[in-house]
Amino acid sequence: MPATFQLFDTTVSELTPDVFGVWETRPTSDADAGVGAVSFGVPGEESEEIAVWSVNLSSDLELAEQQMDASAAQVASARQGLVTARKRLDTLVTNQRAEGEVSFSVSAEQPDLPSADQELLRALGQIQAHEEEVSYGIFDGVKQAVSKMVGQAVTTMTGDVEAEEKLKAVMERMTASLIYYAAVETKMESAIIARTQISWVADANTIWQLGARPEQFALHQRTLKLAIDSRNALMRTFGLTAEAAVKLSVLLATPGGALVALPAAWKYVNQILTEVGQYRALTRAKEKLRNG
Amino acid sequence: MSDLNPDDLLFFNGINGANGDYEAQPLTLDALAKIAQGEKLDAQDLKELQEKRDAKTQGHYAVVEGADPKDLSTTGWGVIFAFADQDKTPAIKEALRPLLEHRKMQAAKVKAHYYKEYEGPAAYRPNESKNDFLTRHGAGPGPADPDKVPYYLLIVGDPEAIPYRVQFQLDVQYAVGRIYFDTLEEYAAYAQRVVQAETQAAFLPRRATFFNVSNPGDKATQLSAEKLIAPLSASMKGDQPDWQIDVLTPADSTKARLGSIFNGGAETPALLFTASHGMGFPNGDPRQLPHGGALLCQDWPGPQKHRGPIPESFYFSADDVSADANLLGMMAFFFACYGAGTPKLDEFAHKTGQRAQIAPHSFLARLPRRLLTQGALAVVGHVERAWGTSFIWGSKEQIAVFESSFKRLTEGHPIGSAFEYFNERYAELSSDLSSQLEEIQFGGAVDSAKLASMWTANNDARSYVVIGDPAVKMPVQASGAAPTARPTLATVSVTALPSTVTSTTITVQVASTSASTLPPPTSEGEVNYGIGESFSQAKESVQQLIRKLLDTLNQVVDDLTSLEVKTYVSRDMGGVKYDSKTRDFTNADLRAMTRIQLDGDTLNVVPERSGQIDEKLWAIHEAMVVQAQANRAEMLKTAVSLLGSLKGL
Numbered sequence: 005m006p007a008t009f010q011l012f013d014t015t016v017s018e019l020t021p022d023v024f025g026v027w028e029t030r031p032t033s034d035a036d037a038g039v040g041a042v043s044f045g046v047p048g049e050e051s052e053e054i055a056v057w058s059v060n061l062s063s064d065l066e067l068a069e070q071q072m073d074a075s076a077a078q079v080a081s082a083r084q085g086l087v088t089a090r091k092r093l094d095t096l097v098t099n100q101r102a103e104g105e106v107s108f109s110v111s112a113e114q115p116d117l118p119s120a121d122q123e124l125l126r127a128l129g130q131i132q133a134h135e136e137e138v139s140y141g142i143f144d145g146v147k148q149a150v151s152k153m154v155g156q157a158v159t160t161m162t163g164d165v166e167a168e169e170k171l172k173a174v175m176e177r178m179t180a181s182l183i184y185y186a187a188v189e190t191k192m193e194s195a196i197i198a199r200t201q202i203s204w205v206a207d208a209n210t211i212w213q214l215g216a217r218p219e220q221f222a223l224h225q226r227t228l229k230l231a232i233d234s235r236n237a238l239m240r241t242f243g244l245t246a247e248a249a250v251k252l253s254v255l256l257a258t259p260g261g262a263l264v265a266l267p268a269a270w271k272y273v274n275q276i277l278t279e280v281g282q283y284r285a286l287t288r289a290k291e292k293l294r295n296g
Numbered sequence: 297m298s299d300l301n302p303d304d305l306l307f308f309n310g311i312n313g314a315n316g317d318y319e320a321q322p323l324t325l326d327a328l329a330k331i332a333q334g335e336k337l338d339a340q341d342l343k344e345l346q347e348k349r350d351a352k353t354q355g356h357y358a359v360v361e362g363a364d365p366k367d368l369s370t371t372g373w374g375v376i377f378a379f380a381d382q383d384k385t386p387a388i389k390e391a392l393r394p395l396l397e398h399r400k401m402q403a404a405k406v407k408a409h410y411y412k413e414y415e416g417p418a419a420y421r422p423n424e425s426k427n428d429f430l431t432r433h434g435a436g437p438g439p440a441d442p443d444k445v446p447y448y449l450l451i452v453g454d455p456e457a458i459p460y461r462v463q464f465q466l467d468v469q470y471a472v473g474r475i476y477f478d479t480l481e482e483y484a485a486y487a488q489r490v491v492q493a494e495t496q497a498a499f500l501p502r503r504a505t506f507f508n509v510s511n512p513g514d515k516a517t518q519l520s521a522e523k524l525i526a527p528l529s530a531s532m533k534g535d536q537p538d539w540q541i542d543v544l545t546p547a548d549s550t551k552a553r554l555g556s557i558f559n560g561g562a563e564t565p566a567l568l569f570t571a572s573h574g575m576g577f578p579n580g581d582p583r584q585l586p587h588g589g590a591l592l593c594q595d596w597p598g599p600q601k602h603r604g605p606i607p608e609s610f611y612f613s614a615d616d617v618s619a620d621a622n623l624l625g626m627m628a629f630f631f632a633c634y635g636a637g638t639p640k641l642d643e644f645a646h647k648t649g650q651r652a653q654i655a656p657h658s659f660l661a662r663l664p665r666r667l668l669t670q671g672a673l674a675v676v677g678h679v680e681r682a683w684g685t686s687f688i689w690g691s692k693e694q695i696a697v698f699e700s701s702f703k704r705l706t707e708g709h710p711i712g713s714a715f716e717y718f719n720e721r722y723a724e725l726s727s728d729l730s731s732q733l734e735e736i737q738f739g740g741a742v743d744s745a746k747l748a749s750m751w752t753a754n755n756d757a758r759s760y761v762v763i764g765d766p767a768v769k770m771p772v773q774a775s776g777a778a779p780t781a782r783p784t785l786a787t788v789s790v791t792a793l794p795s796t797v798t799s800t801t802i803t804v805q806v807a808s809t810s811a812s813t814l815p816p817p818t819s820e821g822e823v824n825y826g827i828g829e830s831f832s833q834a835k836e837s838v839q840q841l842i843r844k845l846l847d848t849l850n851q852v853v854d855d856l857t858s859l860e861v862k863t864y865v866s867r868d869m870g871g872v873k874y875d876s877k878t879r880d881f882t883n884a885d886l887r888a889m890t891r892i893q894l895d896g897d898t899l900n901v902v903p904e905r906s907g908q909i910d911e912k913l914w915a916i917h918e919a920m921v922v923q924a925q926a927n928r929a930e931m932l933k934t935a936v937s938l939l940g941s942l943k944g945l
Contacts, residue, residue, distance in 0.1 A: 124422060168838075175841040180546050182848045183379075183417055187874070198867045201879065205856055206928035210920055211864040211881050221916055225923055236934040243934075243941035246842075263838055 005194065007071035009230075013055040013167035013177065025281050026078045026232060027057070031165050056187045057231035063193040065219050072226045077288075078281065079230060082237045086244050089273045096121050097251050120275035124252075127268035131256060158201065168267040171245075178239060188231045190224040198224035202232075245270045303562035311573040311592050311633075313606040316579050318599070339603045363442065365471075366769075367712035372446025373403040373410035373767055378457035386840060388452060389415070391480040395487035398494065398769065403446065410442050417848035420451075420458045426465035430850075440470050447471055448712055448767040457660035460639050460679050462591050468719050471712025472765035473674060485788040487671045487772045490765055492786045493625045493673060499773045499780050500566040500625045502539040502706075504532065505557060507591075510546035512598035519684050520571035520631060521546060523693040525937050528569070531699050534759070536706050538775035551593040554612045558667070560622030560782065566772050567627050567705070574632030574682070575611050579654050587613045589634035589661030589677070614666035615824040622785050624671035625771040627711060631686065636677030636761050637661050664763040671785050674764030678756070685753040697721050705770065712766025722757035729754050796819075849935050856932075861924045863888040863903075863917040888917035892925075 011027040014142040061068035173279045189199040197220045208228075226269070246262075248269035253261030299939065311318060363370040376395065377385045383888050389396065398412070404411035420429055426820045430436070433445050440447040449466065451474040458474075467470050506529045510521035526930075529543045534911035542565070544553065573592040590613035596602060608615075613638070630636070637660040642652045663674035674881050687695050697717045704714035729750045775781070864884040866872050873882045880886070887903040887910065903910040 014689075050538065086417070111893075172838065175845055179841070179845050182845075182852050199869070199872075201874055202927075204852055205859070206931060207860045208924050208925045209864065209874075209879065209881065209928075211866055211869070211884050213869050213915070214865045214867045215422040215853070218916075221919075223540050225919065228927075230924065232930070236930060239934045239938050243938040246938075246941040263842075266838055268923055276846060 007062065007068070007075075009075055010058045010062045012058065012062075016224075025029075025278075026075045026230070045272075055181060055184075056189065057227070057234075058189050058191070059227045059230070060191040060194055061223065066222075068223055069193065072223065072230070075230055076226070076233075077209060077284070079233045079237055081281050081284040082277055083240070084284075085277035086237075086240055086273075088280050089276040090244060090247075092121065092276060093248050093272070094250060097125070097255065100125075102256055112122070114281075120272055120279065123275070124268055124272040127271070128252060128265065131264050131268070133262075171267045171270040174242060174270075178242060181235060186231070186235075188228050190227040192220065200224070200228055202228070241273060242270075245273050248273060297851045304661075310893060311606060313575045313577045313583055313587065313611070316599075316602055317426075317603050323738075325861055331555055332773040342471055350770065361439075362753060363447065365447070367405075368399065368402040368448065368767060369405040369410065370390050370442070371471075372410035372412070372442030373399045373448040373450075374414060374446040375399075375452055377413075377415040377457065378453040379416075379421045380457045381453055382416065382419065384649070385415050387418070387480055388483055392452070392484035393763065394491045398491045399765075402767075403448075407443075410446060412446055416844045417851045418455075420462070424462070426462045429466075430460070437809040437903070438469070444632050445470070448710065449473075450475065450764075451461060452476070452766075454499070454660060455637060455639065455679075460637065460761070463761060464722075466559065467761070468723060471716065471762075471766040473762035473764050474660070474714055475657070475665075475668065475764060476667060477669065479690065481788060482665070482669045486764075488767060488786055488788055489624060489669075489671045490673060491694060492783065492900065493771050496771075496783060497780075498505045498773045498777075499783055500770065500772045501779055502536070502772050502775065503543050503565040503700075504567040504569065504706075505563075505565040506543040507549050507554060507557065507568065507570040507572070508540070508544050509570070509592070509594050509779055510548045511573070511592075511594065511596050512763060514573075514933045516684065517572060519688065519887070523639050524569050524695060524698070525569070527693050528695050528698050528702070531695070532702060535699070535703055539706060546594050549594045550593050551609065551612050551616070554591065554593060555616055555618070558612075558621055558623065559618050560620075560624075560670070564623060564626060564782075565704075565899070566625065566770050567629075569629045571631040571700075574630070574634040574636055574678070575606065575613075576638075576681075576883065579676070580656055584638075584655060585659060586615070586662055587611070588638050588655070589630075589636065589658070590614070590629065590663055591632055591635070612663070614618055614662040617666045617670060621670045623667055623780055624782055624785055626667070626672045627768075627770055628664070628675045630669065630675065630677040633681045635661060635682070636664060636675070636763055636911045637679045639680055644682075650826075660763065672764070673768040673770070674710070674716060674762055675765075675857075676760060676762050679759045680755070683752045683756045686756045689753070694771055706768055706772075710767045710769050711764070716764060718757055718760045722754065725750055725754040725757055758943075805862060842942060846939070849942075853932070853939075855936055857893070859890075859892045859924060859928060861890045861917070861921045862886060863913065863920060865913070890917070890921045893923075 009027050011029045013029055013031065059072075061071050185201050185203050187199060187201050190197050195213075197213050197216050198210060200208050203209045210224075212224075245266065246269075249262045249265040252269055253263040258267060308663045319619070365371055377388070381388070400411045403601070418433070425434075430445060435441060435444040447470055449470050449472045451463060451466075452473060453474075454476040455463070455474075461472060463472055475483070475486060477486070506525050508521050510517045525543065529541055532539065533541045543768075554570075557568060570591055573596075574739055575583075575587055575590040575592055587608070590611045592606070592611045596606065596610040602610075638655045638658065640653060640655050640658045642654050661677065664672075664677060667675055679913055685696065686695055697720075700717045701715050704717075705711060729747075732750060861879075864881050864886050866881070866884040868883070871883050874880075875882055889899075889901040891899040903913045905913075
């Protein structure tokens with residue numbers, strides 16, 4: 005059977021793709037409805053759990069190990085992706101600054117720029133233009149302001165509503181994960197073998213199915229590590245985003261530039277993580293082919 | 297107490313508005329003593345109460361030595377929001393901004409950390425005990441230490457979000473008040489009017505009024521008139537000769553007269569004291585939320601002459617406060633059942649431990665809240681039923697706590713500090729009650745009279761609360777000063793409220809029937825989505841999230857005291873539940889536990905099997921400990937790295 009790696013999260017309201025490509029993030033209500041079959045907890049009862057990381061593996065131990073290996077590699081790839089993203093960003097900022105007068109145009113001059121970089125520059129260009137527009141608005145009087153209101157009811161920082169909303173959702177999730185306990189459970193063929201309640205500072209209460217074998221115990225330890233590594237990777241991703249926003253803000257002649265660049269930086273970092281993940285998957289597939 | 301016998305009756309100050317009966321029939325001492333024996337006191341709370349009692353006998357006050365309760369720069373001031381209200385908190389904070397800035401200026405004058413805002417991760421968390429809250433913020437038992445947690449604490453939230461019991465226990469060592477309103481305009485009104493009252497020359501004449509209800513054939517109010525109001529007003533006259541003390545006769549203590557007192561005119565005093573029944577209603581009665589705790593006046597002809605539901609014409613509720621009443625600077629004390637609020641569950645737990653539900657949810661009485669929005673600075677009142685034991689000990693009046701509190705208040709103490717005497721009484725009674733119950737548990741004889749009186753007096757003293765900022769003082773003029781007019785109430789400005797709030801009504805808890813002086817809530821359609829504003833709103837909301845995340849990270853890192861790993865086993869994983877309150881599995885066997893303190897001290901509980909160490913399980917447990925240590929190290933590294941990155945923003 006194929007393994008499932010699911011994260012039931014009270015802070016999400018719909019199925020959310022995970023940037024690391026490991027965890028299928030679902031609203032907790034899915035678990036109540038039986039989609040994920042969370043093993044513990046009374047439906048409707050208030051709980052301090054914000055998230056349940058649930059892994060369902062094959063009962064074939066060797067296959068289960070392989071399934072865990074594959075997911076661990078994906079999280080490791082995300083960490084590698086962060087290194088790549090940092091390098092790419094530094095190069096981009098250095099090149100932009102080297103041009104003297106900062107230009108966010110990517111039309112003709114830099115056709116060979118990677119798509120994530122191109123998109124980022126476009127977003128920065130929009131922010132710059134937006135800020136100018138807003139500044140002029142102050143002097144243009146009521147008439148122009150009204151026409152803008154009618155023409156564009158809701159304007160976000162970058163104009164990219166999706167990136168901004170995702171960023172905010174991630175920030176909420178991270179904050180909640182620092183406050184509440186999470187649960188991590190390992191199942192084999194849907195039969196639970198162990199579950200750990202873990203706080204952000206690593207206090208852990210673990211319950212084992214009586215008679216569980218040492219190999220199963222080792223698998224649960226790996227599940228626990230995978231969940232924690234994933235959470236840490238999310239935090240590091242956000243940390244890199246914050247650093248990226250600060251670096252990008254030097255290119256923007258706007259007050260509070262780092263803040264307004266945050267959604268664009270978030271999108272940029274995630275695009276690179278996806279690129280790196282895809283590249284790694286491709287490499288692994290090639291190796292598999294080569295090895296027959 | 298020896299002059300009481302077990303068949304004597306004790307009286308509550310509450311009338312059931314739905315049927316006109318007493319809210320609870322008077323109980324015999326014997327019956328109460330039995331209820332008292334079912335009482336379980338929390339060990340930690342009891343320890344603190346005993347410390348408070350001991351501190352009192354050694355002449356200590358609630359705040360650390362050297363702090364002057366009249367000077368916020370030495371005592372500190374803080375505001376506590378509920379984590380459960382986190383979505384509303386930014387808007388409420390904005391509405392309270394003038395008050396928060398005013399208090400910050402006073403409390404943080406010398407030491408910045410003497411002003412605290414407990415919000416976000418620092419907020420009161422659901423189901424947290426008072427001790428958990430204080431421990432999380434670095435404070436232990438003993439006098440309030442403003443270096444850790446300020447002495448004056450304003451709770452912002454309803455008693456569902458921050459329970460009454462937390463307020464009661466916090467009040468033992470701290471000066472605590474609470475506000476909760478239905479709309480942002482009301483928060484803004486209170487904040488702006490407190491600042492208005494405190495930032496101009498004192499303007500109120502030294503005048504106190506005693507509203508003195510004594511309903512015919514009603515033992516409870518006859519007692520309060522005779523043994524509370526009469527001696528208290530006399531004592532105040534003697535103690536404060538430069539105060540005008542007006543004691544209304546029972547015949548004058550009517551609803552109409554109370555209307556005149558509350559209309560902001562010539563009859564409105566600086567300090568109002570009322571003793572009457574408070575209105576109670578059955579759980580779910582339509583009048584319970586709007587009129588619970590309303591003051592039953594002399595208009596009620598008493599239990600013999602009136603049968604059936606109590607009409608509104610007999611009692612004074614929030615609906616009766618005039619829309620243009622100017623109560624700026626006034627303070628009030630309501631001795632009445634439910635005068636400050638009603639808990640969801642009956643506080644009078646019976647021997648079985650069952651507590652009946654008496655309201656759909658815990659709520660703050662509407663009358664004091666209404667007075668606060670009209671300029672009153674604070675109201676002291678009772679949560680749940682009030683008892684005669686508040687002022688009678690044995691068969692004699694015992695009003696020293698009232699006298700001392702009013703003396704302090706009239707001499708310029710903030711209200712939270714002035715009413716410390718009630719907390720000291722609670723501490724003393726709780727400690728004595730606990731000793732008495734322990735005696736009985738180990739075979740001591742039950743003295744019904746003594747036990748019942750101690751228990752009711754204990755509940756009484758515990759349940760007095762301040763509604764309003766505990767740091768407000770009465771703005772009374774110096775003795776002999778020429779009378780000045782009460783300043784006009786400042787128009788409430790709500791322009792500073794964040795436009796992200798689409799409706800200014802936060803929750804509709806009370807079905808109000810009163811006309812409000814405040815502007816109607818802005819409709820959703822009126823929210824301005826102008827370009828510039830939405831842009832800055834977006835920036836602001838991201839900034840708020842970052843601030844919240846930063847605070848949480850800092851808090852989590854600060855909270856690290858130990859690492860705990862537990863290992864359980866179960867035959868039937870399907871039957872296992874996790875109790876998030878105790879943080880333990882139920883229906884499972886705890887087999888091993890390790891706790892490692894920050895200083896390296898380690899406690900191990902090792903599993904046994906047939907008298908031998910269960911090596912296999914212990915190995916698994918040890919592996920989990922090693923993994924937990926590695927996890928913590930990695931998590932901390934991540935936190936520190938993230939903190940560094942966020943600080944750049």
